[in-house]
Amino acid sequence: MNDKDIAIVGMSCIFPGAKDLDAYWQNILNKTCSIKEAPEKRIDPVYFNSASEDIDRLYCSKGGFIDEYVDFDPVEFGLVPNSVKGTEPEQLLALKMTVRALEDAGVFEKNISLEKSGIIIGKAGFGGVETTKVHETIYSAESLVRLLKTLAPSLSNDEIYRIKKNFQQQTGHFGKQNVMGTVPNIVASLVANRLNLNGPAYVVDAACASSIIAIDNAVRELQSHRCDLMVAGAIHLGQTPAFWTVFSLLGAFSRSQVIRPFDKKADGVLPGEGCGFVVLSRLKDAINNDQRIYAVIKGSGLSSDGSAASLMSPAWQGQLKSIVNAWESSGLSYEQIGYIEAHGTATVIGDKTEAETLQKAFGTNNKLPFAGIGSVKSMIGHTMPAAGIAGVIKAAKAVYHGILPPTLNCDEPLEALIKSRFRPVKEAVEWAQTGLPTIAGVNAFGFGGSNSHIILEKFNHNSKPRKLFGFLEQAGENDQVLLLARKSKKELIDAIQGHSPEIGDGNYRIAIFNPTQKRKELAIRVIHKEIPWRNKQDIWYTHAPLLSNSQKVAFIFPGLDGPGLASIKSGNYNRLADYFGFKTLSGFNNPDGIKLIFDLDESCRLLDSALKMLGVEPDVVAGHSVGEWTACTAVGLVNEKITQIINNRVLKKKYEKPDAVFLAINSNISDLDSLLVQFPEIYLANDNCTNQFVVCGIRSNILSLQEKLNKMQVISNLLPFETGYHTPFSKKFEPEVSYTVNNIVQFEEPQYPLWSSITAKPYPKNPNDIKQLHIDFITKPVLFRELTKNLYNEGVRVFVQIGAGSVNGFIADTLKDKDISLVSAASNKREALSQLKRVLAALFVEGKPINTSFLGLAGSSRDKKYSTKKGLNTMLDLSLPFINYNKVFDQQIIEKIAGATNAVAAPDAVLNLYKRNLNDISFAQKEILQVLKQQNSTDGKPINLNELPLERTNMCTEQEISFELFPALKDHVPFRIRSSQTTLGHEGDACVPLTMFLELFMDVFSRHYPFLVISKIINIRVLQFLWVTKKLTVSITGKWIGSESICFEIENYASATLVTGEKNGQPPAPSLHIEKNLPVQVSVQDVYDKGYMFHGRAYQGIKQIEAYSSDMLTTSVEELQGKGSLLDTIGQTIGVQSHLSGRNIRAFPVAIKEIIFYGNPFDKNGLFQCTSRFIRDDDDFIYSNAELVKEGKTWCRVNDWQVRKSEIDAKIWQMMTNAEDYYISELFMGNVTLLDSNIYQRANTWFTLKNIYLSQAENSIYNSFSTSKQKEWLIGRIAAKDSVRKLILGKYGEKIHPACINIINDTSGKPIIQTEQNNHEGISVSIAHKNGLALASSSFDTETGVDIEEIKARDTGFTDLVLSEREKTLINPFIDKDEWLTRIWAAKEAFGKSTGKGLAGSPLNYEVSSIDGNLVTIGKTSVLTTRHNSYIIGWTC
Amino acid sequence: MKEQTEIFKKVKELITEVIGAEFIEEYTVEMESTLTGDLEMESIEIVELSEKIKKHYGGAVSFSEWMAKLSLEQLINLSIKDIVTYIEGCLQLK
Structure with missing residues (x-):
């Protein structure tokens, strides 16, 4: 071992076809070629033209690309997610891949210090995509301004400014948050900053030699002991058309589009991209640190060609110098070479020169065995500055594994190569079998004559298991x-x-x-x-972590519980939203009376999402009071903002505010029992904790309670809201909640276990129980104390309060002596983001694995226990899209430009361009570029930067809906009265079809943006029917959500999101085909005439029933006068299909997931085929898909057309089609009818009945009632009408539609029957109600009276009030006294009604003369008393 | 003044009972300390404190009534001095 030896201890890379190091090496061994056609989004096909000599046309369209591997998670690296957009992807990728290389080197596990370390990155100075976008933003935008001033002088400064802004909207995200994102050297500095490297951090650019120069410099840092660890590498992502033209103009690209290094047929290079990094340390240190050593760097050499050749053609003299430099310093002899990873670009001159250089360096001595040669460019293309690192990594893996790696496309080696010692490696060979030393050289020779060479030798490695992750303290942060x-x-x-x-x-x-x-x-x-x-x-x-075993973490959503609310500050939360890239919150702009609830709901859900994104997930979820609604949304039990829906409905009803106020009492509830019983009108609202509960009562009562509490020295506080929730004071809101849970929200499987604060138990599973729980929620007290105890018993030890409030205080009090941890995700002391760090810290201390990178601590994401599945991983975009000029110019501007260009007789480019083909973006692009090229320079005056309109403007339009404007609406009457008899001028009310809403939305949209294509309509919902009886005006609002989608709404009625963009390409072939045709029993005439479909002429779009199978139906349909009539036929087809397959529904759509248009949504002429297919159903809905096909091409496709199941039993179905013939009430005896409000549960069914039964006049009375009263009143009317209808049928044999009977009340409240038939005069009717039952009787000529009463035990006081002494003797003492007392009561009441006076003050006014069986006689009238279940029915027969 | 010192001593003693002797020494309990800020007391702990004050001083100090009248802001910034001053006032009236 030599003191100068440097070890490669870690590596990472991404290259075409290879997402990481392992894949790269496998591809090499498998001889995989990863070169392909350039993706359209990277290099637009418009640039490819092999015949063109133009400088902006390319003859080569193939290369290596890595788009699919460039994902990045900003959270992992402690970056603000918002800063990712607009930052050169190479900066982010370099950071990520450096960390991967350091991981590979075991730096974090082994806790190797990075203090004396640095990074050197080879990178071309050629502008990347983001840099180019900045150029467009700053330069091209201004060019456009000048162009417009030349072409269309009539445009105002404001208009030009607007166009410029539109243009700049599309040229990237250049701004304060990412201004460093395009500064070239930051690619290295960012790594040093994030990883706290204190050594040198810089970029080198020596074209293709960059990588090895970076390594060479890094080696010197280590040899000089200035650094102990270095990262070197290179990155190249800039495959832009501009970059390619450089090579195209030089003729360097392969015309045959195959890269064949050192082959006789080689005709040029193919471009590639990628990045690679190596971690280097002194060999001695690497051995001491027990690191894996891929290879030892024995030497490296650099040189320049000097003036030996031109800048663009290489010279062997310079290349040789770099090889000699390296080998002379290595102490190795040239004979020891085993393999050369050549530069091998496959250009004729390049390959020849390199082969000559190799001859000169390593000789032509045939006595030595041949050594191997290859170029990875044959597989991935030329990765430019990263070519050297691709070679170094390949060679390092080769010596490490002891395998000579194969190269491609060298079938007939060049003569110059044959003369050298080197032969292409065609198949992978075990190095040991060749007898060659495991020593490799790597060449990288760059443009301009910059040369580099490096020598790698195998090291006998051994590896050890990994242990711990490391830690870096981030200086300067407040939340350190x-x-x-x-x-x-x-x-x-x-x-x-x-x-x-x-x-x-x-x-x-x-x-x-x-x-x-x-x-x-x-x-x-x-x-x-x-x-x-x-x-x-x-x-x-x-020292005893609470979560070390299987204990649980609970997320608790606070309700309106007082003081904590002060800390909801919108800025704080909006900064949090920005950080995570969430939508900013709307509720904070909401000035409503219940703003607090909305603010709380929104802020809590934001915190919940943020925590989940950071990888913190609850084991159990619960909410306190209204926080439970938020919890329902947070766990996914409901998809909607149920808090807002319910409260909005309650608000809309404009109930009188209850005079009830809440009082929080700081005492144990049982200590105050004896005081509270003195206040029967004060109710418990929340039992919060051992020492606090909240009561509710009318203000005067509460104040007198508080007075007493003060005397007892018990602290109590009035709470600042007056909803009356959780007490009987809010009983009147029940119908709104009931309507919401039954008709608006849909319940789904929750993703986390949810507990209720009302029952202190887990949520029920059954949808009906869930609905009931929500209804109970309004009037039942919050049992938070019990819930807290139960959660503790369930194993919850850490309670995270998700939002501002006091629930943690409640929990602390109830679980006073228990070992638990409480932490809040919101605090009034600090920023929301900072507080989330406290939550993570608290969880860490209790033993939960956490995402420490969010706390500014590196190394954590490598903690295997921490799941990264919910990170912010996103794909980086390497493309440079064209400007979509449809989004730059609006209609008005185009017309102006058109006029202007005509006037100045300018070339007709822009004008004709837009007139001819407004949607053809690429065409537009080309034309505009042409004009840009020809532009003259003109002086632009400075433009007033203020007071300019925004580009994507939201819209709000008043829309009249009337029969004058839409006469066809008269043919959209869902409950048409089909009676031939005269009516009370009432044929049923028209309602606006869902599809008409959609067309209205599209109309408004296209008026504002005539040149934007509507490609889809999604999230379509109808909240309630919009009935049209007279002229109405509604507001249609359109709100942009993002740049492509606009959400339209008619508040309370319907909403849908229009998605704009390019046309959905070629229409796909129709996908719905009926294979097995079943016979159809129904004709089109039947569909409309027999009442399967209610539609009148203007909406009878189904022309033919073509084919039917059990779950599908095909019809042919067309657009008629009715607005929305074409799309409406989809619903009709679904309806007929449902009917044919035995599901009786009224096909009112409540929601549609999406309608995708392939054809022009405004072109509805001609005959279409409509095919519907039943997809699935659940308790409440039926879902279908459908297609409209025109001339064999799919015009639109519909997914999840959702129809609410009405509870349509045979009876209601019959009522709907032939109301005259049927009755809903039970026909009791005589003409007495009885109706139980419990026979139908769904509000929708009652809605249907209302429409069938009530006359127009009655409808308006009905609408004036509160929801709770509506049903009671309705069942009375239905019972009465059924009784009257039966009476008329009995007497005249006439069948009469219930809506043709009008019942009014005279001044004394007595019901009066009105019909248009004279012979009906003199009908008397009597109606009685009890406990949701309605009873009615009717009679010609005589007055009728009816009553219903529940049999109950009564005290003697009651008896004395009802019975005279004589009457008491009439009751047989051996029979059921309670029953008989009730019978007499009912008899007297029925009698009283028949006289029109009621009981006239006292039951004693009417005396029973005799009782005969069930017949009770009062005066001359016999009252039949009948027992019905636990009721007595009395009827004057 | 002597009285104020004594009340402070007592209140500090009661706060110690509420927070727990094992924790209190890590806090600096001074006349100016705020309950929710400096001493990090939860609202429920403040209620506990008021219970203790009630027990100790009896009916003369209608602490709860006083607390009920405080605004949210005042509650958040409530300092030991506020409490001592209030108790002192009540005792003087007596």
């Missing part, structure tokens, strides 16, 4: 933290005192933020006590 884990108290204290930086392992664990000397002393005092110390003075310590 010391994390340490050791096996004993002494070791831990030593580690702190001895500044031992390694994180280590063991049960003695500490996290010290801001570890100054003074604070370290405090920490040592804490450790000495050996008592867990958590979250005090920003120090966490324990």
